[in-house]
Every structure is written in structure tokens, then in C-alpha cells.
Amino acid sequence: MAMHYLECIAISFGKPNTNCENSSYNEEINLNSISFNKLLFSKEISEMNILSANELTTLAYRKVKEMILSDELKPGQKIVQDKLALDLGISRTPLRSALQILEAEHLVQSIPRRGVIVRKISDQKIVEIYDCRIALECMAVRNFIEIATEKQILKFQKFFKNFDTEKPFDSKTYQEEDIKFHNYIIENCGNEFLTRLFQQGNLVLCISQIGLIRPPSETLLEHRAIIQAIGDRDIPKAVALAEDHLEKSKFLVMEKIERESLRKQNG
Amino acid sequence: MAMHYLECIAISFGKPNTNCENSSYNEEINLNSISFNKLLFSKEISEMNILSANELTTLAYRKVKEMILSDELKPGQKIVQDKLALDLGISRTPLRSALQILEAEHLVQSIPRRGVIVRKISDQKIVEIYDCRIALECMAVRNFIEIATEKQILKFQKFFKNFDTEKPFDSKTYQEEDIKFHNYIIENCGNEFLTRLFQQGNLVLCISQIGLIRPPSETLLEHRAIIQAIGDRDIPKAVALAEDHLEKSKFLVMEKIERESLRKQNG
DNA sequence: ATATTGTATACGGTATACAAAATATATGCA
DNA sequence: TGCATATATTTTGTATACCGTATACAATAT
Known part of the structure; x- marks a missing residue:
């Protein structure tokens, strides 16, 4: 059962003439439009070079994380995706991506067919x-x-x-x-x-x-x-x-x- | 700047008369249709009660993780989302969600506008x-x-x-x-x-x-x-x-x- | 008055559509 | 033939539409 996507080995990454030449793909991205909470998001600790720059996802991730850590979004509170997306000026898709990551980080809990709530750190x-x-x-x-x-x-x-x-x-x-x-x-x-x-x-x-x-x-x-x-x-x-x-x-x-x-x- | 979604506190969770009564929301979900790699996915280690049951996302997460850990998807290989989604019989949306989680776990690396590649564990x-x-x-x-x-x-x-x-x-x-x-x-x-x-x-x-x-x-x-x-x-x-x-x-x-x-x- | 059922609405999950970008292919020129 | 540019194709990222479920509320029954 050889799956056909196995064939698509990535060989052409890092080619010249791309904007990624000679650089590690771990490089951080700058979204200057967002004002960070300096304390929580000092460069050293969470420029999150782990994450890729799906721009809007990254934006949402940072913003929501900041909101959680700064207690703007409170533990136990339900995150209504439509409203939050509207507030951030993006659609629900990147917001949901961000919430997936935050769930993996355990900052947020997703309950099937109910929604996403902010976790409490006891x-x-x-x-x-x-x-x-x-x-x-x-x-x-x-x-x-x-x-x-x-x-x-x-x-x-x-x-x-x-x-x-x-x-x-x-x-x-x-x-x-x-x-x-x-x-x-x-x-x-x-x-x-x-x-x-x-x-x-x-x-x-x-x-x-x-x-x-x-x-x-x-x-x-x-x-x-x-x-x-x-x-x-x-x-x-x-x-x-x-x-x-x-x-x-x-x-x-x-x-x-x-x-x-x-x-x-x-x- | 009081945001209006702050008001939507989740208070009515866990009501009776729902199919979630009296149970922890961390409960695991069973997707019997998937055959797990017993070694990699023994119950103890990765029933992943961390994750919620966005059913198709969870399915994709497990399947792709299994494929990576069993070397079916090889390090450096690019994951073509369309093809993989087709193979899994789902749309790209839940697959992308799964990939977000796997990226947070560092099993996969997302390169903006290029795609997602399987990471090598050196x-x-x-x-x-x-x-x-x-x-x-x-x-x-x-x-x-x-x-x-x-x-x-x-x-x-x-x-x-x-x-x-x-x-x-x-x-x-x-x-x-x-x-x-x-x-x-x-x-x-x-x-x-x-x-x-x-x-x-x-x-x-x-x-x-x-x-x-x-x-x-x-x-x-x-x-x-x-x-x-x-x-x-x-x-x-x-x-x-x-x-x-x-x-x-x-x-x-x-x-x-x-x-x-x-x-x-x-x- | 309380409980129960039915209906409306809100919301989450998924699929699809579309646009932007990157890659592959073809074309023209030296 | 080899290289540069233009075009086509693929693929990603985002938005949106749709459907099913959960919740809220009202109407009815107890």
C-alpha cells in the first residue's frame, strides 16, 4: 500500500532566489502591528521560533496568549470564536488554528461541540x-x-x-x-x-x-x-x-x- | 475597553440532560476505525487526554503522528496537504488543525507558504x-x-x-x-x-x-x-x-x- | 408552581471556494 | 544549447457557507 504522497520528497527547499535562502527556517517573524505585553512577551522567552509564520495564526496565537496570561481572558471563561475573531479582525480559521496550539500548550481546553474555555492554573x-x-x-x-x-x-x-x-x-x-x-x-x-x-x-x-x-x-x-x-x-x-x-x-x-x-x- | 465576549462566562457546562453529564471533559474518545500502532500508541502513553475530540482533527492527529513515528512519513519529507487529506478521507481543515498540534509538538515544521515537512530527530x-x-x-x-x-x-x-x-x-x-x-x-x-x-x-x-x-x-x-x-x-x-x-x-x-x-x- | 417537551437560535466543526504565493513548465533569445 | 523571462500549475492560507448539535426559552402538561 504505497501511498502516493510519499513520493513528494522536499528537495527544492532552500533554493536560491527565494526569500528563505541561506537562513534557518526557525527564524522569527515580526508582526510590528501588535503591541506586546513586554513582561510576558520579552523577546527571550516567547518569540516562539517554534511556530511558523502563518501570519494570522501567529497573530491570533500571540494575542490570545497575551490575553490569557494577562488575565484579560479569565480562567473558566468561554471563548466565543465568532466574537473574538471579529475583535481581532480576522476570520475564525486562523483563530481556531491558534486555539489548537494553545490547547496543546494546555492554556486552553476544547470541549467537543461546546467550545473552548480558558484553563485555570491552580x-x-x-x-x-x-x-x-x-x-x-x-x-x-x-x-x-x-x-x-x-x-x-x-x-x-x-x-x-x-x-x-x-x-x-x-x-x-x-x-x-x-x-x-x-x-x-x-x-x-x-x-x-x-x-x-x-x-x-x-x-x-x-x-x-x-x-x-x-x-x-x-x-x-x-x-x-x-x-x-x-x-x-x-x-x-x-x-x-x-x-x-x-x-x-x-x-x-x-x-x-x-x-x-x-x-x-x-x- | 471592556470587550463584549468577556461576558460570555461558561456557567452552564455539565448540565444534566446532556450526553456529557457527570463526566470529566477530559475523557478519551474512541475512534475504533483506526488501527493503532500498538507500540507507539499504547494506551498509557498517548490516549492524549490532553486533546479534545474534534473528531476529525483528532483522527488526523493520531494518524499523522503514527505515520511519522513509524517512519511512514520520513524526515525531511514534505506533507502535501491535499493529497494527505484525500488519503485520510477528510478535508484539509481538520488535517491542518492536526498539523498545527504536531508542529507545537515539534514533530513537524511549517514553513510559511511552502508547506509542512517532517522533522528529523537527530x-x-x-x-x-x-x-x-x-x-x-x-x-x-x-x-x-x-x-x-x-x-x-x-x-x-x-x-x-x-x-x-x-x-x-x-x-x-x-x-x-x-x-x-x-x-x-x-x-x-x-x-x-x-x-x-x-x-x-x-x-x-x-x-x-x-x-x-x-x-x-x-x-x-x-x-x-x-x-x-x-x-x-x-x-x-x-x-x-x-x-x-x-x-x-x-x-x-x-x-x-x-x-x-x-x-x-x-x- | 414545577416539570417536560418542542422550537428557535447560537455556535462549533467541517468542507469548500477563492486568492495569493511558490513551483514547475514553456517560450524566446543569445 | 543554455539561460532568462513569461506563463501555467500546484499548493498554501484565509474566508465563508453549511450542517449538525447544544443551549435557551417558551408553551404545554403535570
Whole structure:
């Protein structure tokens, strides 16, 4: 049963005289018309070079994702495709494509013949995500130290330079820096698959959605300590610090769950 | 700028008198008409309760995924949507939806206005996936031992019961058992997010695609040792064994990369 | 007053139609 | 014959139409 589409091997891709010559097809696309939420969509974390540029699909994907992560579309809320498509100025087809992707990312749930609703990221899920991050980021720190060039280390040491415990700073900017900091390690540890896994599962973004878990005064010192240990290429110390850093935030979320569980019991 | 679709909160879901009463919407759907590749699509690993039952989309998703993982659709090959849709007996719309999902899973790459091609999973990627699996599965083993009930342990100890080093056995069946074994730990360690991450990233399936890396005679003993250690609830030992088990396979793939790299240099 | 059934409407899922783009083919010219 | 340009064909991406199902609401029965 030889299927006839098996014959259509792609041999002519990347030919000269196309607008894709000599470039990776993973290149990102720019849709300047959309104004991004800087925090949630900082270049490092979600230019989503995973995705291709089905222009309107990409537009819808980004916009809807932004709406979900910024709580403009609320958990449990049903997304009425006609209305949302109208609002975005596109037809339902690309919107539905975008929703398929968001469903694969688990940000949205499709119920057959009912529609698509926004998923809720429970605190329990946040704890679970933290456990995954701890496992993966510790691995990333280890590998990063092993393979990082001096140049990479130097660039890494620039993180949080502009933040000072003395004078107050914008917490949104701080959170953005936090995201970039963690992503830098992930993206430079020599494991491309890891980067993709983080993007696919929104491991960083999902947690960021609930805002800062601990005050910068606390985490800034930890970040600095991690930077120091990595600069010294002290693997055991860096891994321990990174683990502790995430573990502490996770613990706070666990405490919150505990508190709310007790409150429920006591009425 | 209050958007009008914000008002359409889904409140009436799960009403009685519908055919969805009292049931989770995550329930799986059965499309008996499709014959699955048992190995690649064993119930445990990919009934994909993540996905909703857009019936034809789901059908296309499964079928195309199976075709990719079984090498019926080969890496680099272009998927001509018209032809494939015709072959599957559906229109391009649900096929395209399926391809969107597969792209999010990175099994396929979409190039704007050119088409969709099947991605190649390089040996280098396999190594990267192994690193992620080592980090995550060690965490899973630890948590599984901590929370597993006696019943779960007992069920777990049944794995590989029917395999004997003395008499030969079907390697496909063995690989299937291997997949189930690893998935059992992942799915019972109390971290639902982890399960999803494995499904989303195809962490187990991608590696299985290249077939058995080491002979069962070797891995069977390791599997048994892990089972033993978990049965004893010996966390350090179990984690060490699990890590070693994966690390050994990873090492073989790394050696293969090395060999091929040398062969290339020497012509 | 409450429950039940029937009907209207809204909405989701799929197929199809159409336009834009890319690839393949043909034509003309050196 | 070989290359450049023009034309035809294929194929993708988007919009829209259609159909079936789910929900809402009203009318009727209990």
C-alpha cells in the first residue's frame, strides 16, 4: 500500500532566489502591528521560533496568549470564536488554528461541540511546575557551567546590575529581569530541547502569571549568589543555590495552599 | 475597553440532560476505525487526554503522528496537504488543525507558504532528551517512592514479570513494556504536570522511535533492580539506578555520534 | 408552581471556494 | 544549447457557507 504522497520528497527547499535562502527556517517573524505585553512577551522567552509564520495564526496565537496570561481572558471563561475573531479582525480559521496550539500548550481546553474555555492554573499546578523546573534548571546550571565561554559568563554577570536594594525599583521590570535571568541559563546550557520544553510547557510564564512570589529584596541576593557561584564555576554550590532559590518560592506557594485548605475547613 | 465576549462566562457546562453529564471533559474518545500502532500508541502513553475530540482533527492527529513515528512519513519529507487529506478521507481543515498540534509538538515544521515537512530527530536531540529525562525521571522516582501506596508498588512490581533472560522474547513487546514501565513512574509520582510535559514533548516516544538502544539482556536486569529498590523504598538507590539506567543508553547514543563524526572526518 | 417537551437560535466543526504565493513548465533569445 | 523571462500549475492560507448539535426559552402538561 504505497501511498502516493510519499513520493513528494522536499528537495527544492532552500533554493536560491527565494526569500528563505541561506537562513534557518526557525527564524522569527515580526508582526510590528501588535503591541506586546513586554513582561510576558520579552523577546527571550516567547518569540516562539517554534511556530511558523502563518501570519494570522501567529497573530491570533500571540494575542490570545497575551490575553490569557494577562488575565484579560479569565480562567473558566468561554471563548466565543465568532466574537473574538471579529475583535481581532480576522476570520475564525486562523483563530481556531491558534486555539489548537494553545490547547496543546494546555492554556486552553476544547470541549467537543461546546467550545473552548480558558484553563485555570491552580496553585497545585504551580507547585508541580516548580518541581519540574527544579529538576531541569539544576541540570541546566550544571551544563551551563561546564560549557559556558568566558564571554557568556561575562554577559550573564550583567543580570540585575541595575537593581539596587537601597533604592526602590519597578517590580515589573524586576520580574522581567528574573524571567530573562532564568531563561539565559536554560538557553545557554547547550540543550536546545530543554529550551523548547520550557517554551512548550510555559514553565516560566505560567509561574510568572501569578506575579512575584517573594519580594525582590529577598530574591535579588539569591540571584547575585547564583551569579557568583556560576562565575566561579563552582558547580555544586551553584546547583545548590539554584535549587534553594526555586525551592523557597515553591514552599511559599505550598504554604498558601495549606492556608487556604485550612480556611476552607474552618469555614 | 471592556470587550463584549468577556461576558460570555461558561456557567452552564455539565448540565444534566446532556450526553456529557457527570463526566470529566477530559475523557478519551474512541475512534475504533483506526488501527493503532500498538507500540507507539499504547494506551498509557498517548490516549492524549490532553486533546479534545474534534473528531476529525483528532483522527488526523493520531494518524499523522503514527505515520511519522513509524517512519511512514520520513524526515525531511514534505506533507502535501491535499493529497494527505484525500488519503485520510477528510478535508484539509481538520488535517491542518492536526498539523498545527504536531508542529507545537515539534514533530513537524511549517514553513510559511511552502508547506509542512517532517522533522528529523537527530541523535544529538536524543542525547538532549535523555538529559531532560534523567533530570525529570529521577525526580519522579523520588516522589513516587514518597507517595506510592502499597497497591501501586505491587502493581509496579508486575512489570517485566513475563520476560525471562533464558528464553527469547519479542523485542517489540519488550520495548512496549519498557515504555509502560517508565510511564508508570511518571504518571504515578503525583505530578500531573510532569505527565503532560512528557506527552507534550514526546520525551519517551521520540527516543523509542529509534528502536532499542541496548539489548534487553542488559536493560532487563536494570529494570528489575530499579523495581527492587523502589519496592524497598530506598530513594537514593532507586534514583541512582534510574539515573544510571538512562545514562548508559545516552552514552551509547553519544558514542554513535562520536563514531559517525570520526567516520566523516576520515572520509 | 414545577416539570417536560418542542422550537428557535447560537455556535462549533467541517468542507469548500477563492486568492495569493511558490513551483514547475514553456517560450524566446543569445 | 543554455539561460532568462513569461506563463501555467500546484499548493498554501484565509474566508465563508453549511450542517449538525447544544443551549435557551417558551408553551404545554403535570
